[in-house]
Amino acid sequence: MRRGIAATALVASLALAATACGGGDDSGSDSSGPVTITWWDTSNATNEAPTYQALVKEFEAANKDIKVKYVNVPFDQAQNKFDTAAGSKGAPDILRSEVGWTPAFAKKGFFLPLDGTEALADQAKFQPSLIEQAKYEDKVYGVPFTTDTLAFVYNKDLFKKAGVEAPKTWDDLKKAAAKIKDKTGVDGYWGSTQAYYAQTFLYGEGTDTVDADAKKITVAGAEAKKGYGTWLSLFDGKGLHKADTTADAYAHIQEAFVNGKVASIMQGPWEITNFYKGSAFKDKANLGIATVPAGSSGKAGAPTGGHNLSVYAGSDEAHQKASLKFVNFMTSAKAQETIALKNNTLPTRDDAYTTEVKADPGIAGYQGVLAAAQPRPALPEYSSLWGPLDTELLKIAGGKESLDKGLGTAETSIAKLVPDFTK
Numbered sequence: 091m092r093r094g095i096a097a098t099a100l101v102a103s104l105a106l107a108a109t110a111c112g113g114g115d116d117s118g119s120d121s122s123g124p125v126t127i128t129w130w131d132t133s134n135a136t137n138e139a140p141t142y143q144a145l146v147k148e149f150e151a152a153n154k155d156i157k158v159k160y161v162n163v164p165f166d167q168a169q170n171k172f173d174t175a176a177g178s179k180g181a182p183d184i185l186r187s188e189v190g191w192t193p194a195f196a197k198k199g200f201f202l203p204l205d206g207t208e209a210l211a212d213q214a215k216f217q218p219s220l221i222e223q224a225k226y227e228d229k230v231y232g233v234p235f236t237t238d239t240l241a242f243v244y245n246k247d248l249f250k251k252a253g254v255e256a257p258k259t260w261d262d263l264k265k266a267a268a269k270i271k272d273k274t275g276v277d278g279y280w281g282s283t284q285a286y287y288a289q290t291f292l293y294g295e296g297t298d299t300v301d302a303d304a305k306k307i308t309v310a311g312a313e314a315k316k317g318y319g320t321w322l323s324l325f326d327g328k329g330l331h332k333a334d335t336t337a338d339a340y341a342h343i344q345e346a347f348v349n350g351k352v353a354s355i356m357q358g359p360w361e362i363t364n365f366y367k368g369s370a371f372k373d374k375a376n377l378g379i380a381t382v383p384a385g386s387s388g389k390a391g392a393p394t395g396g397h398n399l400s401v402y403a404g405s406d407e408a409h410q411k412a413s414l415k416f417v418n419f420m421t422s423a424k425a426q427e428t429i430a431l432k433n434n435t436l437p438t439r440d441d442a443y444t445t446e447v448k449a450d451p452g453i454a455g456y457q458g459v460l461a462a463a464q465p466r467p468a469l470p471e472y473s474s475l476w477g478p479l480d481t482e483l484l485k486i487a488g489g490k491e492s493l494d495k496g497l498g499t500a501e502t503s504i505a506k507l508v509p510d511f512t513k
Contacts, residue, residue, distance in 0.1 A: 125412045126157040127405075128182040132168040132397070133433075137363050141432040142420075149419050156412045176200040179404050183413045187232055187400045189223050190466060190473025195400065196226035197470040202401040202410060203229040209401065209417040215439040216421075223465045224398050232398025233421045234438035236429070239463035240290060240392035241456055243347070244354035244378040245370055248274050252353075256380040260294070260320050263354075263383050267329030270353045280331035280343050280352045281324045283487040285479035287356050290392040291317035293464055294385020299475050299504070302467035305511045307504055309479070310497040317385060318483075318493060325487055333487035356382060358395065362434035362452035379455025381462045394463040396438070436460070471507050478503035 175181040220234035252273040257263040267278025297313035325333040346352040348368020384390035426442035482496035
């Protein structure tokens, strides 16, 4: 794959030689037969993939000239696999790209700009912040497919027994956690050590890991230290569960919450289906969903996550045209509604929030907190910045490193990822 293709106009990219096969070894097509495009889906193979596979069949039935080779690629492997495949001109025609990957792959020239194409025919229907998050250098490189953010999720029954409400601030949460422990015997809150979950504490102080506009690293600044200080304080106190620094921490926290062994956590809508499988939420109405508590700045919010559908810039004209049509279908209001109803995920376009979709208390609840979600800056390296923080926050939460030292080490590591940024 020659870098820079994605920066050209669509017409130029469609002029690639017809022999330039996109989608890997089996995605080529006989000139007299249907075009076969390859889609790498990175969704949960059990909870989400069956819905997408059914939609593929529906698309093929309506488009006899196009076949879709569906491949489910484990999410934790997909980024590196696509990077390698695209670099050797063997990538799939379409990738379900995590929002943080989109600008990174666009910068490398691996994604096709979609402005003015069939894939973005309904651009005005999508939430503007999600379109912005799919951009790199003012061009759109992905159509929003699913979206998410973190919310404060809680067990309404346990909160009611303790006589407390969903907290507005982190100080409110500390007080509520103590009362829940007194009244019910279970911990009121269990926090995560992962950097993605800790990001909300930075937003609560009006800061971020970096200031992309000013090209400055802010992870060890005064506001960030204050935010992370609040995060750290929520692992120690009455009704506050201690930090889990094991490799299975995510599963431990989730299992405790869905079975009523802890009253609240921070979590995203990708777990809605699993919430309802737990003994505490057999009655779906018992699931409380609120905006994450605010920090001392009075601000509350969490990172916007989700996935886009992006088209490989190295595919030939026939594959790109078929891919654009498929992306348009998969991100249509009808498909988005189907996905929401089957997978309990959040639609990315307003007209997909139908009455039936909003009847699900989980989806309705998360839709209510999306307004406070904070889009990530269009910085290709942004998602990789959480890597050093994951390492250091684990040490900090486990008492093996001080907050100052850990953030200082993270700052040094982040500086290597964005060498043109100042500290």
